[in-house]
Amino acid sequence: MNWTQEKNTLTKNFEFKDFVSAIDFVNKIAKEAEALNHHPDILIHGYKNVKITLSTHDQDKVTKKDFELAKRIDKLITI
Numbered sequence: 001m002n003w004t005q006e007k008n009t010l011t012k013n014f015e016f017k018d019f020v021s022a023i024d025f026v027n028k029i030a031k032e033a034e035a036l037n038h039h040p041d042i043l044i045h046g047y048k049n050v051k052i053t054l055s056t057h058d059q060d061k062v063t064k065k066d067f068e069l070a071k072r073i074d075k076l077i078t079i
Contacts, residue, residue, distance in 0.1 A: 003070050008061045010054040010070055019047045026050060032072045038065045
């Protein structure tokens with residue numbers, strides 16, 4: 001899974017070949033997040049890098065929701 005857990009978050013950085021690929025990935029994440037009604041913080045940086053931060057804000061900790069969304073995000077890389 002290769003996500004980093006720190007305090008109340010799970011984070012992972014993804015690097016793509018170009019900006020358009022990074023944006024396509026973000027759009028795929030948006031669909032998964034909506035399906036779970038659980039929305040990550042997304043940072044696009046360095047034009048082709050995407051940092052995802054997951055946390056269940058109303059519980060101020062990492063929960064099953066975060067691990068489920070992380071698993072779904074990881075599967076998007078192989079699509």
